[in-house]
Every structure is written in C-alpha cells, then in structure tokens.
Amino acid sequence: MTMDTAVPSSREYLRLVLLGALVGVPAVLVAAGFLALVHTVEHGLWNELPAALGESMPPWFLVMGLPLVGAALVVAARKLLPGDGGHPPLQGLSVAGQPLRAVPSVALAAFGTLVFGAVLGPEAPLIALGSAVGAVVARLARVNPKQAQLLTMAGAFSAVSALFGGPLVASFLLVEVGIAAGAALIPALLPGLVAAAIGYLIFVGLGNWGGLGTTVLSVPGLPAYQETHxxxxxxxxxxxxxxxxxxxxxxxxxxxxxxxxxxxxxxxxxxxxxxxxxxxxxxxxxxxxxxxxxxxxxxxxxxxxxxxxxxxxxxxxxxxxxxxxxxxxxxxxxxxxxxxxxxxxxxxxxxxxxxxxxxxxxxxxxxxxxxxxxxxxxxxxxxxxxxxxxxxxxxxxxxxxxxxxxxxxxxxxxxxxxxxxxxxxxxxxxxxxxxxxxxxxxxxxxxxxx
Known part of the structure; x- marks a missing residue:
C-alpha cells in the first residue's frame, strides 16, 4: 500500500481530525450491522435449519450444498455487479479504498463467502465497507483528494477495530502497513486512530450506556498464567x-x-x-x-x-x-x-x-x-x-x-x-x-x- 502523508496544518488539520472522529461512528455501525446480518443468517442456516429437520448437526446435504449456494452468490456479485466483489484475498490484507459503486458487489460477495462456509475471514469486507463510509463523509465535507484518502482510511480502520477487539491492534496495523513513510506517518494516521477509538465506543458503550455489545476477541475461562517458563x-x-x-x-x-x-x-x-x-x-x-x-x-x-x-x-x-x-x-x-x-x-x-x-x-x-x-x-x-x-x-x-x-x-x-x-x-x-x-x-x- 502507498500512502500520501501530506496533511494540512493548523485549523484545517484540526477539522480533518474531527472529521475522522465523525467517520468512526457510521463506519462502525455499518460494520456492526453487516456482522449482525452475517451471524443471524449463518445461525439460521447452520443451527436452526438442522434443528427443524430433526438433526443435531448439519446433515451432509447442507454441508455439501450450502457452500455451493455461497459460491453462486459470489459468482453473481463478481459477474453482475461492478467491482469484482472487492479485493482478492490472495493479495493479502489491503486497506485500499473502494468506490461507492462497488459496495453492493463487495457486500454480496462477502455475504456469500462468510455465511455459507468458505474458509475466509470478515476483515477484508469490513475494511471495504468502512472505507466507503469514509469516502461518503469526505464527499459531504468537500475535502481535497489527499484529505479524502485519509478519511477513507479512517473509515476502514474504524470498522476493523471492532473485529480485532479495539483500536490498539487496528492502529498497529495502520502503522506497520505505512511504516515506510517515517515520521510523517503519525500526523497522517491520526484521523484513523481517532476514528477507530470513537467508533469502538459504539460497541463498548460510554458511561451508563452499554453500547451495542463488545466484540473483543478473547477466550473466556482461561486459567491463570503468571510465571513464564x-x-x-x-x-x-x-x-x-x-x-x-x-x-x-x-x-x-x-x-x-x-x-x-x-x-x-x-x-x-x-x-x-x-x-x-x-x-x-x-x-x-x-x-x-x-x-x-x-x-x-x-x-x-x-x-x-x-x-x-x-x-x-x-x-x-x-x-x-x-x-x-x-x-x-x-x-x-x-x-x-x-x-x-x-x-x-x-x-x-x-x-x-x-x-x-x-x-x-x-x-x-x-x-x-x-x-x-x-x-x-x-x-x-x-x-x-x-x-x-x-x-x-x-x-x-x-x-x-x-x-x-x-x-x-x-x-x-x-x-x-x-x-x-x-x-x-x-x-x-x-x-x-x-x-x-x-x-x-x-x-x-x-x-x-x-
């Protein structure tokens, strides 16, 4: 990934950081909505449907057939909609933005992949959807192309912070993928860090409000480990x-x-x-x-x-x-x-x-x-x-x-x-x-x- 680290100064830069905070909320809401949809449909197909058929686990025809349904959805997304379903996972984890017209293709291809059993994760489509939210805010705010790129990235990392359990891991990802930029990287990434932190509050809550429910990745019930061997x-x-x-x-x-x-x-x-x-x-x-x-x-x-x-x-x-x-x-x-x-x-x-x-x-x-x-x-x-x-x-x-x-x-x-x-x-x-x-x-x- 290449990153243009040229950022505005003083008043314009403060506005950019505030816009980053603004991006965080809708980006994480879009991510939460997509994950909730995936989880709900997945549970219905792989748990409730077998139970309705009197089975304690998915029968063989579902295990064999549902991935084929998912493949059909991915084919439709890639052939019938602009955008080819988004970033190919073989190219690695990308923070490249997506044009708004590609969002339906990205969402449908990811839905067909994640719900129906393909062995890939949700991080790439969440980045794509979050970056689309950042692009919308950039367009509404009428910022220049360089600033729009930073807000697009802010939306991406706000969305993915919910998946990796908070803004810390997302921020380190941000730094490592752009580390060649050197010292100029810090001001360029600040809007993304702020967006990730503000967006994550939507999950964990604030004050007496409990939020949407945390997505912190952890394994419950692990025994204490207090001495390194x-x-x-x-x-x-x-x-x-x-x-x-x-x-x-x-x-x-x-x-x-x-x-x-x-x-x-x-x-x-x-x-x-x-x-x-x-x-x-x-x-x-x-x-x-x-x-x-x-x-x-x-x-x-x-x-x-x-x-x-x-x-x-x-x-x-x-x-x-x-x-x-x-x-x-x-x-x-x-x-x-x-x-x-x-x-x-x-x-x-x-x-x-x-x-x-x-x-x-x-x-x-x-x-x-x-x-x-x-x-x-x-x-x-x-x-x-x-x-x-x-x-x-x-x-x-x-x-x-x-x-x-x-x-x-x-x-x-x-x-x-x-x-x-x-x-x-x-x-x-x-x-x-x-x-x-x-x-x-x-x-x-x-x-x-x-």
Whole structure:
C-alpha cells in the first residue's frame, strides 16, 4: 500500500481530525450491522435449519450444498455487479479504498463467502465497507483528494477495530502497513486512530450506556498464567516456524489454484465449494466437527483452548490449511487473517497437550504466530496474541512475541530468493486483474476551495 502523508496544518488539520472522529461512528455501525446480518443468517442456516429437520448437526446435504449456494452468490456479485466483489484475498490484507459503486458487489460477495462456509475471514469486507463510509463523509465535507484518502482510511480502520477487539491492534496495523513513510506517518494516521477509538465506543458503550455489545476477541475461562517458563518460550519459537510453514504452503497451493483458474470465475468457485464441503465431511468422519473446518474459524477459537485430542487437533489444522488454500485461490472474497489464527492456535495446543502446558500461553502463541504468518507483519500480531488471552496474563506476552517473530522470520525466509516469487506476483496480478479499478483508493473530485 502507498500512502500520501501530506496533511494540512493548523485549523484545517484540526477539522480533518474531527472529521475522522465523525467517520468512526457510521463506519462502525455499518460494520456492526453487516456482522449482525452475517451471524443471524449463518445461525439460521447452520443451527436452526438442522434443528427443524430433526438433526443435531448439519446433515451432509447442507454441508455439501450450502457452500455451493455461497459460491453462486459470489459468482453473481463478481459477474453482475461492478467491482469484482472487492479485493482478492490472495493479495493479502489491503486497506485500499473502494468506490461507492462497488459496495453492493463487495457486500454480496462477502455475504456469500462468510455465511455459507468458505474458509475466509470478515476483515477484508469490513475494511471495504468502512472505507466507503469514509469516502461518503469526505464527499459531504468537500475535502481535497489527499484529505479524502485519509478519511477513507479512517473509515476502514474504524470498522476493523471492532473485529480485532479495539483500536490498539487496528492502529498497529495502520502503522506497520505505512511504516515506510517515517515520521510523517503519525500526523497522517491520526484521523484513523481517532476514528477507530470513537467508533469502538459504539460497541463498548460510554458511561451508563452499554453500547451495542463488545466484540473483543478473547477466550473466556482461561486459567491463570503468571510465571513464564523456558519450555514455553521454546515451544513458541517452534510453533511460530511450524505455523508459518503451514500457512506458507497453503498460500503456494492457493497460487496454484489461482493460476489454473485464470480467466474463469464460476467453475473454480463451484469446484472450490464442493471441495470444501467434502473436506468438512471427511473431518466429521474422522471424529472432528465439520463446522471447525468451514468458516473463518473465529467462532471455533474458544473450543480449541479446551480441546483434549491431539489427533483431532492435527486433523483440524491440516484440513483448515487445505480449505483455506482452496478458498483463497478459487475466487471467494473475504479476509486472509482468521483461518491462519485458527491454524496457529490448533498447532500450539498440540504441544500444550503433549507436555502438559498452559492453554493460556498456547492460545497467545498460536494467535500471534497465525496472524504474523498471514499478514507478514510483526508488532500487531504480537500485540494481538497478548491481548487475545486478556490483559491479566502479562506473562504470556514474551511467548507471544517470540512466536510472532519466529513466524515472521520463517514466512519471509520462505519467500526470499524463492523461485515462486515471480509466479506469486503473476498469480496475484491475475487474481486481481478484474478488481484493479477498485483496489485503488478512490477520492471525490476536488472542488473549488473558497
């Protein structure tokens, strides 16, 4: 991502910061509304419908059929609406803005992906919807294109702050993706930080008002972890390397899927949906839960912390990695971050069970390693891993940092000097060829300044 850090001064800059605060509220409301819709429909299809059919779990025809329905919606969004469904997840986590005319395509493609079981997360569509809100405010406020770009970014990070449990992780993401800008980055990002903080208040409340309900990501009921152990630090490094290797292999598989899907939309999506449904049924036959294979894995994270079977954890980790690769490469639209977090926590829980280690530090290790492998960032994954287990478990922070560092070093070492780099670049260009127009930040046309 490129970022123009030129910002106005004095009175105009203060106005820009205040506009950032204004952007935060509608952006997070849009994010909350979209997440609520996704959760409601998902619950109806995967829980209430099986219960109405007299089943305790989704029957095979739903596990196989619902992903196909989702694929059909994504095909419709990408073929019939402008915008190609938004940013291709194979290109990584992007904060590029979306033009307003692309919003219906982004929303429909994300809905088809998230509700019907594709193995991708909600962060990318939330960024797109939040950036659209920022663009609307910029247009109404009649700011110039450079200021409009900052407000667009402010809307994006206000929306995603709700997903990552507050403005801190979102702000670190903001800093890391634009760190090449140096000292000029701070004033350029201040509107986004303010938007994220103000928007998050809509979830957590203010004073006697309880808000909409917090979306802080955490695992409830974790045991206390108040003393760092050397063995946990060693496990953190090993898990970081393993998770980065698995996620890197998933990405390479996804690149192969994308290369074979070049120029086509419908066929790869439907084949990918069939493969993911079949993968979920195979895991069920092996003793796992098909729901843990489908979806982003976000709702399944607390269950991993209380898992008791090493073989099932290993099966879920492998199956999730394969499903993630398929959905990443075949054309679904969603975020690339949460499935690797699931993979990371599953991987970390295996040595925790084998060596009788605390699940608390295992969750911190896995979350940090998974996010670092997915984003190729370092500081925000370490912070996320530490916050994910709760602010009362500070002794888990060193392990989370080591896991993130090991994953970051490994995932970058896998790409440096690799003969797949050129193929990766070409595949991501292919995956985004139809979305080139909407992957660039869009700003309103400049108006005459009085």
């Amino acid at each position: 050397i063995v946990d630090l060693v496990i953190a490094v090993i898990v970081g390397v393993v998770v980065a290797t698995v996620v890197g292999a998933s990405r390479r598989l996804a690149l192969g899927v994308a290369a074979r899907s070049e120029g086509r939309i419908a066929v790869p999506l439907f084949l990918g949906a069939l493969c993911v449904g079949a993968l979920a049924m195979i895991v069920r036959a092996l003793g796992g839960d098909s729901q843990d294979v489908l979806f982003s894995g976000q709702a399944s994270l607390p269950g991993l912390a209380v898992a008791t079977s090493v073989p099932i954890l290993a099966i879920l980790m492998v199956a999730k990695a394969i499903g993630y690769a398929i959905c990443l490469g075949c054309g679904f639209r969603g975020g690339p971050v949460f499935p690797p977090i699931f993979i990371g926590i599953a991987a970390a829980m295996i040595p925790a069970l084998l060596f009788d280690r605390s699940p608390t530090v295992a969750v911190a290790i896995g979350a940090a390693a998974g996010m670092a492998a997915a984003t190729r960032l370092l500081f925000s994954p370490a912070l996320f891993g530490a916050l994910f287990v709760g602010i009362g478990f500070h002794d888990a922070v060193p392990a989370a940092i080591l896991a993130a560092a090991a994953a970051w070093l490994t995932i970058n070492a896998m790409s440096k000097g690799s003969t797949t780099d050129a193929h990766e670049e070409q595949a991501t260009k292919t995956a985004g060829s139809q979305a080139t127009e909407v992957s660039r930040p869009q700003a309103p046309e400049p108006r005459e300044q009085q």
